[in-house]
Amino acid sequence: MGEGLLSVIQRLRGSPGQELRIVLLGLDNAGKTTLLKRLASEEVTTITPTQGFNIKSVHSHGFKLNVWDIGGQRSVRPYWRKYLGSTDLLIYVIDSADQKRFEETGQELAELTEDESLTGVPLLVFANKQDLVTAAPAAEIAEGLSLHTYRDREWQIQACSALSGEGVQDGMNWISSQIMSRKK
Amino acid sequence: MFNLMANCCNWLKRWQEPGVMGDESPEDVAPTVGFSKIDLKQGRFEVTIFDLGGGKRIRNIWRNYYAESYGVIFVVDSSDIERMEETKQAMTEVLNSPKISGKPVLVLANKQDREGALSEADVIESLSLEKLVNEHKCLCQIEPCSAVMGCGKKIDKSIKKGLYWLLHIIAKDFDALNERIQRDTTEQKAYEEQKKRERAERVRRIREERYSLCNF
Ligand SMILES: Nc1nc2c(ncn2[C@@H]2O[C@H](COP(=O)(O)OP(=O)(O)OP(=O)(O)O)[C@@H](O)[C@H]2O)c(=O)[nH]1
Ligand SMILES: Nc1nc2c(ncn2[C@@H]2O[C@H](COP(=O)(O)OP(=O)(O)OP(=O)(O)O)[C@@H](O)[C@H]2O)c(=O)[nH]1
Ligand SMILES: [Mg+2]
Numbered sequence: 008m009g010e011g012l013l014s015v016i017q018r019l020r021g022s023p024g025q026e027l028r029i030v031l032l033g034l035d036n037a038g039k040t041t042l043l044k045r046l047a048s049e050e051v052t053t054i055t056p057t058q059g060f061n062i063k064s065v066h067s068h069g070f071k072l073n074v075w076d077i078g079g080q081r082s083v084r085p086y087w088r089k090y091l092g093s094t095d096l097l098i099y100v101i102d103s104a105d106q107k108r109f110e111e112t113g114q115e116l117a118e119l120t121e122d123e124s125l126t127g128v129p130l131l132v133f134a135n136k137q138d139l140v141t142a143a144p145a146a147e148i149a150e151g152l153s154l155h156t157y158r159d160r161e162w163q164i165q166a167c168s169a170l171s172g173e174g175v176q177d178g179m180n181w182i183s184s185q186i187m188s189r190k191k
Numbered sequence: 192m193f194n195l196m197a198n199c200c201n202w203l204k205r206w207q208e209p210g211v212m213g214d215e216s217p218e219d220v221a222p223t224v225g226f227s228k229i230d231l232k233q234g235r236f237e238v239t240i241f242d243l244g245g246g247k248r249i250r251n252i253w254r255n256y257y258a259e260s261y262g263v264i265f266v267v268d269s270s271d272i273e274r275m276e277e278t279k280q281a282m283t284e285v286l287n288s289p290k291i292s293g294k295p296v297l298v299l300a301n302k303q304d305r306e307g308a309l310s311e312a313d314v315i316e317s318l319s320l321e322k323l324v325n326e327h328k329c330l331c332q333i334e335p336c337s338a339v340m341g342c343g344k345k346i347d348k349s350i351k352k353g354l355y356w357l358l359h360i361i362a363k364d365f366d367a368l369n370e371r372i373q374r375d376t377t378e379q380k381a382y383e384e385q386k387k388r389e390r391a392e393r394v395r396r397i398r399e400e401r402y403s404l405c406n407f
């Protein structure tokens with residue numbers, strides 16, 4: 008089985024001509040761009056804060072997967088919503104070691120998911136930077152974000168390190184099972 | 192593993208979506224570290240089943256769903272004898288909760304297809320099930336089953352039987368149960384709303400402070 012985005016596509020083959028859109032969001036410094044590079048199997052070297060957005064497209068088996076990585080700085084957050092139309096899946100990235108900002112990131116997520124275009128869209132939370140000793144465990148983050156109040160969509164929290172790659176593939180497996188069950 | 196309100200991609204999805212599994216092997220389910228739900232129509236009943244992750248690290252979220260649950264389906268891996276004690280403890284904790292005590296509990300003694308799986312009677316014994324449900328006044332039924340056998344209409348009969356039992360018990364005492372659930376849910380919603388407002392206020396202040404610093 009392949010890695011990252013390609014592995015999602017490989018599982019979905021047999022339904023060519025489809026295009027899927029995944030949006031990657033989270034506060035600045037959460038690790039979105041690092042994660043995106045990891046998913047696209049690119050070597051992770053120096054990464055600068057994202058101004059505007061990055062898009063990665065992966066094409067295979069007549070299938071196209073677009074991942075949008077939108078910068079997390081406070082000044083661009085009001086624009087997040089603009090890019091949400093026809094999102095199939097939302098990935099929300101958290102810096103698990105930045106406990107001071109759990110409330111803020113929880114609030115951003117809550118405000119974001121109130122958007123109509125995200126109603127019912129499955130949510131994968133990557134509890135990133137688990138390689139740091141100060142990282143909070145996934146269950147604690149789930150509580151911090153009040154994920155249990157999200158009743159209108161399926162959600163999953165995946166502990167990972169975008170830097171080492173650990174846990175990233177497990178998250179992708181969840182994504183492909185979500186997309187698969189929605190495809191019918 | 193075991194869960195509140197149910198494991199499992201396996202039997203739930205198979206029930207609902209025969210054929211969708213396609214070439215995906217039933218061994219191929221990702222552990223749930225979160226929440227999913229499935230709506231079923233079963234005769235005159237419209238049922239929503241919450242599928243909550245059973246892993247140690249996510250088990251803490253269960254309690255958030257007690258208030259609005261009419262019953263519990265506890266799925267036990269009957270072949271994992273070493274973890275029966277852990278299962279017993281987890282189940283005790285669930286039934287101990289005042290939001291669950293007195294509600295009906297279906298125990299699915301799953302993975303009966305595996306060699307060495309504990310029988311129904313052995314599962315009852317290892318979990319001290321009788322004592323446990325009596326203490327908490329929970330009506331209880333146990334069904335030995337296998338979630339990987341059969342799909343859709345051909346799903347393991349015991350699972351169906353168990354679910355019928357649960358639904359009928361709930362229906363029998365619906366008014367009283369429903370009243371309790373409405374009350375508990377309203378209370379919890381109010382609490383959650385209040386927490387939400389408080390957080391919004393705290394975050395608003397943090398943002399303001401930062402903004403005024405930037406303009407300093
Ligand atoms: N230790 C550790 N550091 C990480 C991990 N993922 C990302 N980082 C670091 O965190 C910093 C921010 O990562 P980015 O990928 O730029 O974060 P971003 O979410 O794209 O940030 P913006 O573009 O500003 O919104 C970088 O220094 C990364 O090297 C991780 O898993 N572990
Ligand atoms: N042999 C056998 N394997 C089963 C049976 N039911 C589930 N499994 C396997 O047991 C493993 C765990 O199944 P899941 O459905 O993920 O269990 P779960 O309770 O949802 O686990 P969490 O999501 O971690 O809470 C998978 O590999 C399944 O294929 C069964 O009846 N017999
Ligand atoms: Mg970035």
Ligand SMILES: [Mg+2]
Binds near residue numbers: 222
């Ligand atoms: Mg599961």
